[in-house]
Amino acid sequence: MTQMQTVEQTLTINHFINGAETSGSGTRTQDVFNPATGAITGELRLANREDLENAVAAAKAASRVWNDISLAKRTAVLFAFRELVAAHTEELAVLVTAEHGKVLADAKGEINRGLEVVEFACGIPQQLKGDYSDQVSTGIDVFSFRQPLGVVAGITPFNFPVMVPLWMAPMAIATGNAFILKPSERDPSASLLLARLWKEAGLPDGVFQVLHGDKETVDGLLTHPDIDGISFVGSTPVARYVHETATAHGKRVQALGGAKNHAIVLPDADLDNAADHLSAAAFGSAGERCMAISVAVAVGAAADLLVDKVTERATAIKVANGMEPDAEMGPIITQASRERIVQIVTEAEKAGAALVVDGRALMVEGHEEGFWVGPTVLDHVKAEMSAYTEEIFGPVLAVVRVDTLEDGIRLINANPYGNGTAIFTSSGAAARLFQRSVTVGMIGINVPLPVPVAYHSFGGWKASFFGDKHIYGPEGVSFYTRGKVVTSRWPEPKQPSGASYNFPSNS
Secondary structure, three states, X not given: OOHHHHHHXXXXXXXXXXXXXXXXXXXXXXXXEEOOOOEXXXXXXXXXXXXHHHHHHHHHHHHHHHHHOOHXXXXXXXXXXXXXXXXXXXXXXXXXXXXXXXXXXXXXXXXXXXXXXXXXXXXXXXXXXXXXXXXXXXXXXXXXXXXXXXXXXXXXXXOXXXXXHHHHHHHHHHOOOEEEEEXXXXXXXXXXXXXXXXXXXXXXXXXXXXXXXXXXHHHHHHHOOOOOEEEEEOOXXXXXXXXXXXXXXXXXXXXXXXXXXXXXEOOOOXXXXXXXXXXXHHHHHXXXXXXXXXXXXXXXXXXXXXXXXXXXXXXXXXXXXXXXXXOOEOOOOOHHHXXXXXXXXXXXXXXXXXXXXXXOOOXXXXXXXXXXXXXXXXXXXXXXXXXXXXXXXXXXEEEEEEOOHHHHHHHHHHOOEEOEEEEEOOOHXXXXXXXHXXXXXXXXXXXXXXXXXXXXXXXXXXXOEEEOOOEOHHHHHHHOEEEEEEEEEOOOOOOOOOOOOOOOOOO
């Protein structure tokens, strides 16, 4: 039996609570699909309140133990986990492709990017080093250190079922917290393999758990008094709701929302290079990336030639089942998502956009029941069209034409989202003006997907982010910990205490 036939079987997908897989006590379930075939491949168990209470109680007890374990032992677990994830990359990628639809090479790519964060977390002793000030006043020293929040939860999206959990959990666990993962209901199986690998790496039971569920489970996590922090990645409306609800219940929150990422292309750019990267950034993973380029801002004379070059590349993309070795783009995650994308493209055409490449009717032979939309290019898109205002989350590139770089910057800054952006140019002066002027959190210069390396932090601005600490990297360490400052004196016996009724001063 092949790997693809194995994952096509209908399986029961359980929770992972306190070190073991369990069906839990909830009776509700939800189907999991293979988007390339449209077939039901799994039955997901959805948590009820009892399951939530069991997971939180196990996490609370485990967090006390894990916080007291030495940094040396913590990093030993992290190093072991890193090696196990690397060794199981193929198995994880197959699970991702079977439930998400992205091609195997892309699935392996997201796992490798997640491993970079694990590797950063392996160096946590350096990140947790405190400060020490000697003799701040006579006989008095001051030092600071950071301690974990306690129990934290991660609510993660369907588009990166391995990478985004690896943005959160290793950082939370390395800093001494217990972590509860609530993965997307659409592609949940990879999270259970991650749980088994954490356990094999030597992580104590209860420190990493997987709780499947829907809004009922999310609301339970957001409001539970024993959960101290929430990390979220998803759409902007839900990110805003998560932030408002969880902060109202006294929790620290980082909530990453949606995006409408623009790439400005200047006439002095290498247009072949720009077209190559725009096509990859717009159509890779079927456009279902929060860092996908969905708007190409063509400046002046660059427009006509750029559209021609992007069209040539879009029509050459091999769309197929992601399990096929030559596939370059797979299906959309659900039939409902496919229908929404088709509707937005149709509305744009009716509103006057030029439909240069039309992927609405694409069908893959032998996979007629799959959820397919082909690469689509819309030219002459206007800012009032839904193809521009909405986060499409599909393989659609909207081309907006402007006269100058300054016009492009104004367009980007007027957009409510501020996740990622890029510029293609050979001018250092133009690039510097761009990077200093745009109100966007992550910027690429001749780089279309400016996802920061693990030792920087990932996060957008405006409606793309709610909270004050970005995810992973140095800000991730800060998010999952709280600071303590100690002022100490060790007086000699029988010496004057120096106590005073006046406010103390340093001398």
